[in-house]
Amino acid sequence: MPRSRAPAARDSGGEPRDTRDTRTSANVPASARGGADALRGPTGDPLLAAKFAIPAVPRTLVRRQRLLDQLTTGTAGPLTLITGPAGAGKTTLAASWVAEGTAPDPVVWLTAEHEDRAPGIFWSYVLEALRHHQVELPENPDRPGSAEFVEHSLLAGLASGLARRHRPVVFVLDGLDQIPVREVTSALDFVLSHAGPSLRLVVISRVDPLLPLHRYRAQGRICEIRSADLAFTRQEAAALLRGHGLESCEESVDALTARTGGWAAGLRLCALEMQRADDPNGFARSFAASQSAVADYLLAEVLDTQPEATRDLLMRSSILDRVHPDLANTLTGREDAEWILAGLTRAGAFVESVAGTRWCRFQPLFAEVLRTHLRHHHPGLEPRLRRRAAAWLAGHDRLTEALEQAAATEDWEWAAARVVDHLEIGRLLTGPEAQRLENCFAGMPRDLPGTASALVAAACAAAQYDLAGCRAHLDRAEEHIRTGQAQPCPETQLALSLLRLLSSPGTRDREGGCDAVHEADQTLDLAGHVPPARRVRHPEIEALRRYGLARGLLLTGRLGAARTAFAAAADGCTGATDVVRHHSLGQLALLESVHGELNEAEEHARFALATARNRSVPPARRSGIGHLALAAVALERGDLRGARHHLDLASECPDAEHDPVARTEMLVVRTRLALAQGRWRAALAVLAAPAVRPPTSAPWPSQRIALANSASQLARGDPAAAITALHEAGPDTSSHVIALARAHLASGDPDRALGLVPPPDDQRDAGIAQRVDILLIRAHAALLAKDTKTAHSTLGEALTAARPETLRGPFLDAGPWVRHLLELRPDTAHRHAWLTARPAAVNGTFRAGRLPVDGSPSAPLVVEQLSDRERQVLQHCAQVMSTEEIAEAMCLSVNTVKTHLRSIYRKLVVSRRGEAVRRARELSLLPPAVEQGAYREGGFGS
Known part of the structure; x- marks a missing residue:
């Protein structure tokens, strides 16, 4: 034209x-x-x-x-x-x-x-x-x-x-x-x-x-x-909509900018169409180029001006997001696609080259117009072109794009067979294209016959944390194998075994061992039958095998072996398996928090969350386990506000309501939060709500819930109910034995409690939290026996063991007897002032008070004694004197005064003079006359 x-x-x-x-x-x-x-x-x-x-x-x-x-x-x-x-x-x-x-x-x-x-x-x-x-x-x-x-x-x-x-x-x-x-x-x-x-x-x-x-x-x-x-930026596109009287369409700016690629005419024509629409935002979301003036503009200004051969190539290639000259030749039956595409790129005809490659891409709106044109002028041609493109892409190691073309024609059998035969089943669960691959099969009927279709359906279910659905599809795949005449290929057998491992319910075999261990060994053996070159191209298979083994060990309660396995799974991950690394580190952090290794738990949890952010783990594949581990760390340190924050973040993750580990830990954290606030009724209500209880068929979730139930019953004042809850879950872990001993101690039976806990020289395998719990039980038992000296000594051992991790949880849960013992021994309280929100002792004077429960300490955890000179400098600061004035008044150099100020800041855990003066008033470190003096924040520099 x-x-x-x-x-x-x-x-x-x-x-x-x-x-x-x-x-x-x-x-x-x-x-x-x-x-x-x-x-x-x-x-x-x-x-x-x-x-x-x-x-x-x-x-x-x-x-x-x-x-x-x-x-x-x-x-x-x-x-x-x-x-x-x-x-x-x-x-x-x-x-x-x-x-x-x-x-x-x-x-x-x-x-x-x-x-x-x-x-x-x-x-x-x-x-x-x-x-x-x-x-x-x-x-x-x-x-x-x-x-x-x-x-x-x-x-x-x-x-x-x-x-x-x-x-x-x-x-x-x-x-x-x-x-x-x-x-x-x-x-x-x-x-x-x-x-x-x-x-x-x-x-x-x-x-x-x-x-x-x-x-x-x-x-x-x-x-x-x-x-x-x-190209219009987002801000410029927003200004364009406002210029057309569409101020209320701010939410549509991103969609329109992405759809048009910032193309000025496309944005303006969209704005004109939106002005006429009853629902402008709805129009922007469902905008169809073939139904707007944009199509007429592009057809008249671009497509109609091209020669017939070019128009044909553009229409046939429009089925692709990106087109390669050789692929375009395959779709058109010609041999001059590279020359035509290069000319279109030079002419700026809404075709641009992909930097550093021979590939090209069409402007999104232009591609829509071309596809509409193709369907109108050549009905029935599009499916044939897509099948041809799928075959070419699969033959050139671009399987994801090939599957997208096959999915567009609903050729599910071909697509599923390619996923299984090429050992791509693991990439449905991890890797940068996992979500894209899963989307390919979103429309596939889940009851489609065939082994490959059943395996792909199982992988998609596992990706969505539907482990029961995954196992049902695997049963269907095994039935197809049994009734089939041909022996399945090694890739099919490996996919079946791997998915069995990943969907393991955490049961034990007849000998009391872990089913996951057997399945993991079988998966490793089957991987050896796959050609080595194919195994090397798919490192995600081994990463998922290790993760599945670790999960199975965790669910069956073998926590020490599970920690080792999760660490191995995380260490063995590559860039293509960041999803596995993210999940493994989160689970590892959770187990470390259970053992009281709070520093390691916090580091691994934050690394897990950083992996998800920095390595672009898709939001649909992110786990809340890392946040739950941080919530557990915050609870053990008495920071209820931090625990609640991370619990809220974990509840927003996709595994919150589906994954048995995540659901169990969310239940435990909610219960512990309520108990820390003194609300035992709320804790029991959380445990009694059937809608939030996770599956408890695996031993470990059942044990975690039993521990939470026992603690709630003790807070209620019913040791008998606490003991019953533990016996029903089968207390075969050290945490259960300790909880049972605590319940017997609360029921007035210290001898039985002491008989349950191991002696001090037999705690090598116990975690820090368990060792501290055992020492507290022994200290409490000694106190009940009027042996105050042993109680003091044992409490001191517990405080010394807990201090490196700032582990406050066991002392908060132990009851008021801990505070009473500390009041009797100010020297012990001073050495372990980290335990309280306010320092237990300041400059040798004991400060009585309750242990923290609100998680928002306003005073330092550790306060060292101030020297006489530091006290004098602090008094002068409260009188609003500058550094030079203090130096003159005390006959010191300015640098010496600054040194004293830095020491004061460090000891009072502050960073400015105003904060130091306020903290000193809270701790009664200033004489009364100075206490009444007005200090103006920011009166002089620090």
Whole structure:
């Protein structure tokens, strides 16, 4: 379709423009007014004055200062090039630049068209444009006498005349791509080179003109504004919508910007459609290019202007997100796709190359229009093209893209077979393309016959934490294998065994061992039957095997072996298995928190969360276990606010309501939070709610729930119920034995309690938390037996063991007897002031108080005794004295005073003078007279 003769319609972003010249007729040359005195070109046709008009700026123009500044800077040199596809806003940008008065005066505008490609006609328009815009030259060159030829003397005279001007001329040449004539561009380069600084040429084109751009670039004499620069940013797109009265559509900006790629005309046409829509935001979300004016624009301005072979290639290739020349040849049956695609890329026809590759991609809206065009003109062709593309992509190691093409045609059997046969089953669960692969099979019927289909359905279920559904699909796959006549390939057997391992319910075998261990060994053995080259390409298989083994050990209660296995799984992960690393580190941190190794637990939990963020683990594959581990750490340190924060974050993760470990730990954390706040009724209510109870068929979840139930019953004052809860779960772990001993101690049976806990020399395998619990039981039993000396000594051992991890939880749970013992021994309280929210002893004076329960300490955990000099410096600070004044009053140097201040800050755990004075008042470190003095924060520097 030929381009419109009305230059004002070009690059307006979809808005009609008023092309009338706003100057009075008295100032317009006769040639511009038409009539009998209108000038004519060498062919005898009149020169059209509309081509000299500077296009009017749209009413809804978005002012784009970044591009205006580029233009202003660029016209300090000889050549400025603005290139981009149709509707990119090239002409509008230049016109708004001129309209603002930013451009140096005078500005000459010429809109070139295809009919002007003859050299004589083109240069006739150039000369008339100069006259039209009243640019006077010392000598007026003669007009061309022939349409096909221009005398060199004319070009030399024009260049000489421009060079002799005192003020430079900005010449805007819009549409040079319409004149792909070497004679014209060579002459233009000659004039530009010899006119000197008096000519500043601004070229607007859809493609790079036939000027020697490489030379201008090498000399640093060109400014280029490309399509990427012209693309609207999010802020500019939002301003465009506001300009169309769509202030309430802020939520649609991101979707529209992504869909249009920032294409100016597409955004403006969308805005016009949204103005007419009853639900503008709904339109933006469901926008269909084939139903809007965008389709007409692209068809008329881009597709219809291409040769038949190019249109056919574009339509057939539009089924792909990215197209390779060889793949395009496969789809079209041609051999010139690379040449055609390269030409389209150069022409800016909404086709761009993928940097560093032979691949190309289409602008999203343009691709939609092409697909609609394909379905309309060639019904039934699209599925055949997609199957052809799937086969080519699979044969070139691009299986994910091949599966997407197969899924679009619902060829599920082919797609599932490729996943299993190529050992891609693990990539459905981990790796950068896991979510994309799962999406391929979102529409596959889950009861589709066939072993491969059942295995893929099982993997998709496992990815969504539906382990029961996964096992059901695996049963179906095994039934197909039993009834089939052929022996399954090693890849099929390996996929089946791996998924069995990952979906293990955590049961034990007949000998009391872990089923997961047997399944993991079988998976490893089956992997040995797969060709080595294929195994090397899929490291996720071994990573998932290790993780499945660790999970099985955890669910069956073999915590020590599970910790080792999770550490091995995390260490063995590569970049392609970050999902496994993320989950393994979270589980490892959780087990460390259970053992009281809070420092390690916190480090591993934060590493797990950082892995998810920094390695781009998809949100749908992220686990809340890391947050639950941090919640457990916060609880053990008495930080209830931090525990509640991480519990809330964990509840937002996709595994919160599906994964048995996550559900169990969320239940435990909620219960412990309620108990820490003294709300035992709320704790029991959490445990009694059937909707939130996790599956308890595996030993470990049952044991964790029993521990929480026992603690709640003890808080209620019912030791018998606490003992019953533990016996029902089968107390066969050290934590259960300790909890049972605590319950017997609470019931008044210290002898039985002491008989349950191991002796001090037999605690090598117990964790820090368990050792501290045992020491507290022994201390409490000694206190009940009136053996205060042993109670003090044993409590001191417990505090010493807990201090490196800041493990407060066991002391908070033990009851008020811990505080009473500390009150009797201020020296012990002073050494272990870390235990309380406020220091138990300050400068040798014991401060009685309750252990922290709100998790928001306002005083330091450890306070060292202040020296006499430090006390004096602190008193002077409270009197609002500067550092120099304190030094003078105490006969010290300024540096010595600063040293004392730093020591005070360290001991009081503060960073500024005002905080130090306030903390000293809280701890009664200031004399009464100073206590009453006013301290103004920020009165002087620190």
